[in-house]
Amino acid sequence: MRSTQKFGETLKAGLWKRIPPFRLVLGLCPSLAVTQSAENGFGMGVALALVVTLSSGIISSLRNIIPSKVRIASYIVIIATLVSIVEILMKAFFFPLSEQLGIYIPLIVVNCIVLGRAEGFAAKNPPLISMIDGLSVGVGYTISLTLIGSIREIFGKGEWFGMQVMGQSYEPMTFLVLAPGAFVTIGILLGIQNLFSRWRGEKFVQG
Amino acid sequence: MDLFYLAISATFVNNILLAQYLGHCPFLGVSKRIETAIGMAAAIIFVTILSAIFTWSVFTFILRPYDLEFLQTLTFILIIASLVQLVEIILKKKSRVLYNALGVYLALITTNCAVMGVALLVVRKEMGFVEMLVFSSTSAVGYALALLLFAGHRERLQISAIPKSMQGTAIALITAGIMSLAFIGFQGMAG
Structure with a gap:
């Protein structure tokens, strides 16, 4: 009974308590870069979720074999291998999306979320729960990126997942799909999230 | 003349930090204090240029001739890390002064996507050796410029009255957004 509770808690933690990139301010680069549209954000989130789940599982199964002196280098090799696999799969099955995401797919290697979860969780816990932790953080990241992408796409272009949602008379705020829009959207979302946390009386996380 | 355009575009128009969102x-x-920002900026310029030279050479002379392009991600991160x-x-060993100035930041750079990003962009745009040198050095200078400007803003922000929920990262991001808006103004200069 206790173990199922622990699994449930780990699963929930990634969705609110440490949802990236808001709570866990890691992996900011792709959340700024690929969120011009909801579809791109979603694609990036899924790619990262896949990598982080598998890498957590593999790293955690090898945690007693890898010498602690070379652990970071070993983690990077494992992660880079998984990222290459995802990159090739995306090129094969989702070619237009992989063209859109461009260099940000190989850049998952240096995404701090993956390495952070490996070092912070997978290195100390058994494989199954590490994979659940990876999955929950990955899903949390997907939700955040889709949200950011939706806001920028709806207000910046008047569309959502490529469908027209705003009326014809709506003047799109082009500023939001350009570079500055990304910073401002995430900044404001972060502010709202902090406000909500303070209102619920949770501990104030960002310093 | 093309190289000049490339340099201007990499430093200002497509600024790696504010327009390409890397690093x-x-x-x-x-970026909370100017001194640490200067150390980081210097370390980044140094490592970006060096790693661009190495990754470009490995890609052009080893990976491409033997059709091993799919190993690109793996090789690049290993080259940069080592x-x-x-x-x-x-x-x-050689320069204690430089080590004391850059030491701490060097370790952080391995997971900096700006370094890896420049290496990937160079290969993706199929640049030659000279273009690669100009592109990597001006990108790194652009990064350093944006980082220093931003550090100046943040020092000033610490003494302003900001609503409690917006403090820290939130206001930093909005500041970055406004800076990025200013950099868009360079867009007419070069394509």
Whole structure:
């Protein structure tokens, strides 16, 4: 009974308590870069979720074999291998999306979320729960990126997942799909999230 | 003349930090004080140029002739990680002054996507050797410029009255947004 509770808690933690990139301010680069549209954000989130789940599982199964002196280098090799696999799969099955995401797919290697979860969780816990932790953080990241992408796409272009949602008379705020829009959207979302946390009386996380 | 355009475009128009969104972890992490930002900026210029030269050579002379392009991600991250370690060791031995100035930041650079991003962009745009040198050095200078400007803003922000929920990362991001808006103004200069 206790173990199922622990699994449930780990699963929930990634969705609110440490949802990236808001709570866990890691992996900011792709959340700024690929969120011009909801579809791109979603694609990036899924790619990262896949990598982080598998890498957590593999790293955690090898945690007693890898010498602690070379652990970071070993983690990077494992992660880079998984990222290459995802990159090739995306090129094969989702070619237009992989063209859109461009260099940000190989850049998952240096995404701090993956390495952070490996070092912070997978290195100390058994494989199954590490994979659940990876999955929950990955899903949390997907939700955040889709949200950011939706806001920028709806207000910046008047569309959502490529469908027209705003009326014809709506003047799109082009500023939001350009570079500055990304910073401002995430900044404001972060502010709202902090406000909500303070209102619920949770501990104030960002310093 | 083309090289000049490339340089201007890499430094200002397509500024790696504000227009391409690469390397944000140190951008928000070390930009709280100007001194640390200067150290980070110098380390980044150094490592970006060096790693661009190495990754470009490996890609052009080893990976492409033998059709091994799919190993690109894996090789690049390994080259960058070992290069950073190597530079750290050499600096420690040869130049104590430089090591003391850059040491701490060098370790952080391995997971900086700006370094890896420049390496990937160079290969993706199929640049020659001279273009690669100009592009990597001006990109790195652009990064340093944005980082220093931003650090100045953040020092000033610490003494302003900001609503409690917006403090820290939130206001930093909005400041970055406004800076990025200013950099868009360079867009007419070069394509």
